[in-house]
Amino acid sequence: MASVKLTDVKKIYDNKVTAVHDFNLEIKDKEFVVFVGPSGCGKSTTLRMIAGLEDISAGTLEIDGEVVNDLQPKDRDIAMVFQNYALYPHMTVYDNIAFSLRLKKVPEDEVYERVTNAAQILGITEYLTRKPRALSGGQRQRVAIGRAMVRNAKVFLMDEPLSNLDAKLRNQMRAEIILLRQKLDTTFIYVTHDQTEAMTLGDRIVIMKDGYIEQVGTPQEVFDTPVNLFVAGFIGSPQMNFLKAKLVQEGTGYSVEILGAKIPLNADQVSVLSRKNIRSQEIILGVRPEHTTVLFEKAEGAIECTIDVNEMMGSELHLHLSSANDDKIIVRLPTVDLTKEQRKSLAYGNRMYITFPAKVMHLFDPETERSLIDG
């Protein structure tokens, strides 16, 4: 258990490519932090710098208050789970898990106790004598976690540990990692490109893009108040809809005009915009698919759309719509309350109407791509 502090950490490769720019983050003791972002955003590089597998080009990395920039991985007291499991193929599961303990010359009876204990927690006791090639993907990942667990390290690093598993197993393992975290009660740093994993696992999420931190916050914070277009689009599935709209200042109030509809903003939003002295301007309006109400009849303030695609997801429909501005909009429509006629009307080319209240709207500056209200 330990805190981790990164101050102005940079990674510049020999070919002068900067993979991570001025990374600043303080991770508290026993916190579960998830680095999330698309491929090439620098999340794995940052994790590998924390692990000591990559040199830190600039800045300082502290674990438990001690600067560890120049320490070897083995001296940092960290454990790591790799994306491709990285199990030693010539060793049995038992030997794989015991490897680090034997290197530390831990007495064999203690090794036995710690390995069997970890195996019991992870449900792999019956596979201890097998070689990794005789295990399924999920079992191998459990062994990899077991190998990290037995070390009782200060910090637990996980580099996309579930991305090689199929969807069903991934969901199961995700739940197991949550349970494991409760049992181990240590500091976790977890890397993933899957926003669902990030949202479900992390106490805090660090969203990265092109080597920069875009936003740090709890899952609820980054979902509710994304600070820019990237975060708004990255977090949430299906992703947030972005529509061309206009912010209009009228006296002390503000409203958003979109395709003939005029939606007055609420007092909180008005207060922020006034404080920032924002005037009437073109904006990008962000609305999440789950915050949109679908109407089958035309109504005051509703936006008219045409159905492009109707995806049946079981409990809900994902409707892909086009507005008169040719903005593409996805809405989630629960199937439970739909009548037969309504279901029939949700066909390609038919007209639909959507509305959304002011409180779910996210307003972004088209030039800076930053939120006008959040952040």
Added chain:
Amino acid sequence: MGLKASRAVTNTAIHVLLIVISIIWLIPFVCIVLQSFRVENSGQVGYVLPKIWGTDNYVNLFQTDFPRWYTNTFIAAIITAILQTVIVLCMSYTLSRFRFKMRQPLMKFMLILGMFPGMLSMIILYRVLKDLGLTQENATPGLILVYVASSGMGYYVSKGFFDTIPMSLDEAARIDGATRAQILYKIILPLSKPIVIYTVLTAFMGPWGDYVFARYIAFGASAGKNVAVGLYDWLSKDQISNNYTMFCAGGVLVALPVTILFMFLQKYYVEGVTGGAVKG
């Protein structure tokens, strides 16, 4: 003709061809073995099957300098095999896993250097070894020095094999607390058994069968000769009539350990030769 019949005909033809090739290939070996048991005449004769069978040639071998030559060769081959294997594997591991300045130019340089025939350096090597007192009677340590000196350049096959072992295994081991040396002998080498055996065998075979360098450096001193040089000298005009059958017996004894080694390690050897290229 049906598919089954056509396959049977093809298989039969292939097997007949292979048997014929094997017989042709084995004839010289069989002849040498048979000649080594011939006791009625120690020179060359015009027939293959001995008229009188016996092990006299093998017994007589031990009255000559043969045991000395055999020991010289064995010592040179064993020491070279050990040192060369260690050097080649360390070199291959370094070039496969470490990224350092001039790594690529160094590899290219060694590739180009390896294209020059070793014989080019023979004269200067002889001068150097002579100055060091490592020629003639002391040829064996001199030869070991020559065999081992350039062994790092033979890194290609094992580096190719090491490259196929995922880097994340090294990283996992580093995090588990292993040093680079521990990673090499606890993780990489156990996963590279075929290539280790291939390296040992090729390192052993070089000195075991060497003639040109060994002859040059021994420079006529019987105590410094290896088996290839010593046995070949028995085929000279003035000796062949007395020593031919003994030469054959010596040949059998030279081939014996290598044959046994290959028979046991053949599976690994083939894997090692092809492993670097195809292991996914």
